[in-house]
Amino acid sequence: MVRIENIRKRFNGRDVLDGANMSVRKGEAVALIGPSGSGKTTLIRAVNGFVVPDSGKVIIRGKGINYRNKESLRHTRKKIGMIYQLFNLVERTSALENVMAGALGRLDNGVNLISSTIGLFNREERDKAMELLKFVGIGDKAFERVDRLSGGQKQRVAIARALMQDPELLLADEPIANLDPKTSRKILELLLRINMEKGITMICVLHHLDAVRDNFSRVVALKNGSICFDGETYTLTHDRIHDIYEFEEDTECLVA
Ligand SMILES: Nc1ncnc2c1ncn2[C@@H]1O[C@H](COP(=O)(O)OP(=O)(O)OP(=O)(O)O)[C@@H](O)[C@H]1O
Ligand SMILES: [Mg+2]
Known part of the structure; x- marks a missing residue:
């Protein structure tokens, strides 16, 4: 499904991605871990085409991402749903409108919705958005403004938007x-349920190793821009975790 081949990216004279390689099979769910600054977000953004690698390739469904061709990039992104830490919703519009915006195809941070485009959605799209809100468990919040929702509810809206x-x-x-x-726990359960029931391939950046252990059978770790571990989660031993994080300040609390 996704193959990352020897990706390199330099920012300000520093190798942020330094020859990263990984593959994810169709239907698989993979946790991506690594210290802060190790390049996780940059790697994810190379996969959705928002970071253009200096060298190397990202191949999705057998086709290399063509970073120079806007139309082809748009086509690639259409099939990639993004979920962010800060939800990236339009706070002053309803949950339903945010979800419908998913039908427009993905922009980098999802917030480029123009309210006036709302009228462009047809009945079918509206029904689909409503169904998705029910599926993620907040059908009753469809007409609520996003800024009135809790963090968990916002993330559910963002997930429904991605599914749109x-x-x-x-x-x-x-x-x-x-x-x-x-x-x-509930949000991760929902993401994993989507992966299993809908067969949607997933790469999930996580900082909490207990959450990784509870939910993912495969984990990939980045360190200094390259993959330093890729294997079954149960083989991620204490020693390996220490290698990955190199006794980072927060490691003890991550492992606890
Ligand atoms: N657009 C950019 N311009 C310059 N430097 C960048 C850019 N994007 C990322 N970087 C740098 O690249 C490095 C890796 O960043 P990245 O966001 O990929 O790390 P990360 O592993 O996601 O970290 P975190 O766990 O803190 O989110 C950081 O030093 C960051 O400052
Ligand atoms: Mg990051």
Whole structure:
């Protein structure tokens, strides 16, 4: 489904991605971990085409991303749903309108919705958005303004918006970073249910190793821009975790 081949990206004279390689099979769910600044977000953005690698390739469904061709990029992104840490919703419009905006195809941070385009949605799209809000468990909040929703509810809206695109791939960049533990568990359960029931391939950046262990059978770790671990989660030993994080300040709390 996705193959990342020897991706390199330099920012300000520093190799942020330094020859990263990984593949994800269709229908698989993979957790992506690594210290802050190791390049996780940059890697995700190379997969959705918003970061143009200096060298290397990203191949999706057998086709290399053509970073120079806007039309082809748009086509690639159409099938990639994005979930963000800060939800990236339009706060002053309803949950339903945010979800319908997913039908417009993805812009980088999802907030480029123009309210006047709302009238362009047809009945079918509206019904689909409503169904998706029910599917993610907040059908009763469809007409609520997003700024009145809780963090967990906002993330559900964002997930429904991503599903509106009928994505083949979901990229979630720290989807639970701003949620309390109980809500985090529920949101991850929802994402994994989507992966299993709808067969949507998923790459999920996470910082909480217990959440990784509870939900993902495969984990990939980035360190200094290259992959330093890729394997079954149960083989991620304490020693390996220490290698990945190199006794980073927060490691103890991550492992706890
Ligand atoms: N557009 C950019 N311009 C310049 N530097 C950038 C840009 N994007 C990322 N970087 C740098 O690249 C490095 C890796 O950033 P990235 O956001 O990929 O890390 P990350 O692993 O996602 O970290 P975190 O866990 O904190 O989110 C950082 O040092 C960051 O400052
Ligand atoms: Mg990041």
